[in-house]
Amino acid sequence: MIEVKNLCFSRSDGENKENILNQLNLSVPAAQHLALLGDSGSGKTTLLHVLAGLLQADSGLVSVNDQELSLLDETQLTLYRRKIGLIFQHYQLLDCLTVKQNILFQHKLNFPKQDANEFDHLVTELGLQDKLDALPHQLSGGEQQRVGIARALLNKPQIIFADEPTGNLDRKRSHQVVKLLTELCSARKINLVMVTHSHQLTDYFDHVKVLRDGRFD
Numbered sequence: 001m002i003e004v005k006n007l008c009f010s011r012s013d014g015e016n017k018e019n020i021l022n023q024l025n026l027s028v029p030a031a032q033h034l035a036l037l038g039d040s041g042s043g044k045t046t047l048l049h050v051l052a053g054l055l056q057a058d059s060g061l062v063s064v065n066d067q068e069l070s071l072l073d074e075t076q077l078t079l080y081r082r083k084i085g086l087i088f089q090h091y092q093l094l095d096c097l098t099v100k101q102n103i104l105f106q107h108k109l110n111f112p113k114q115d116a117n118e119f120d121h122l123v124t125e126l127g128l129q130d131k132l133d134a135l136p137h138q139l140s141g142g143e144q145q146r147v148g149i150a151r152a153l154l155n156k157p158q159i160i161f162a163d164e165p166t167g168n169l170d171r172k173r174s175h176q177v178v179k180l181l182t183e184l185c186s187a188r189k190i191n192l193v194m195v196t197h198s199h200q201l202t203d204y205f206d207h208v209k210v211l212r213d214g215r216f217d
């Protein structure tokens, strides 16, 4: 579960300080899904990065699965980040690796049998079984994002943060991808936080929050 209380985050260029996130409060119970909306520049990616332990809050409480991030040292933060799955707008696939290699890329070297089963399961659920030897440029945008989802889920994350995963997809493919992503996360009881610009996609989520200039509406 995710608990945020009075979170503030600012950036400074040495002279001027800009408040990016102001007094945010948020609660997402275990296994539930949050859609995060807001105009460009409102702070969505920044918030995702604070929750993922990639940026540190100035003040306030950020607690994920009962771990308060500000209390973690570098080693603990690294362990925390390993329990997170990230999905990006531009997929971030490696062009010279096949679909299968991309999915397995960040996975541990010893690949236990149960993970092999999970790999087969995910690939089938995501409809990628005939594409495993293809290179990313031979896939449609929707297929590439399904590879990104498989890669994120194979590490058995406790939480998935997805930053505009449908930003490059048309309406139909956006719905397909978000439906799949939310179903897969539900089946595995994974917390999901997804940034989107599309109000039409919020029906798939338990909670919706809108950021406006670093504050929740």
Ligand SMILES: Nc1ncnc2c1ncn2[C@@H]1O[C@H](COP(=O)(O)OP(=O)(O)OP(=O)(O)O)[C@@H](O)[C@H]1O
Residues within 6 Å of the ligand: 011, 020, 038, 039, 040, 041, 042, 043, 044, 045, 046, 047
């Ligand atoms: N590395 C950075 N250095 C300085 N300012 C930054 C940096 N990253 C983001 N910002 C600023 O922080 C604010 C919030 O940016 P953020 O990327 O979180 O917005 P966003 O809601 O994700 O926007 P978009 O929908 O365009 O992705 C913006 O004013 C942006 O210019």
Ligand SMILES: [Mg+2]
Residues within 6 Å of the ligand: 044, 045, 046, 163
């Ligand atoms: Mg962003």
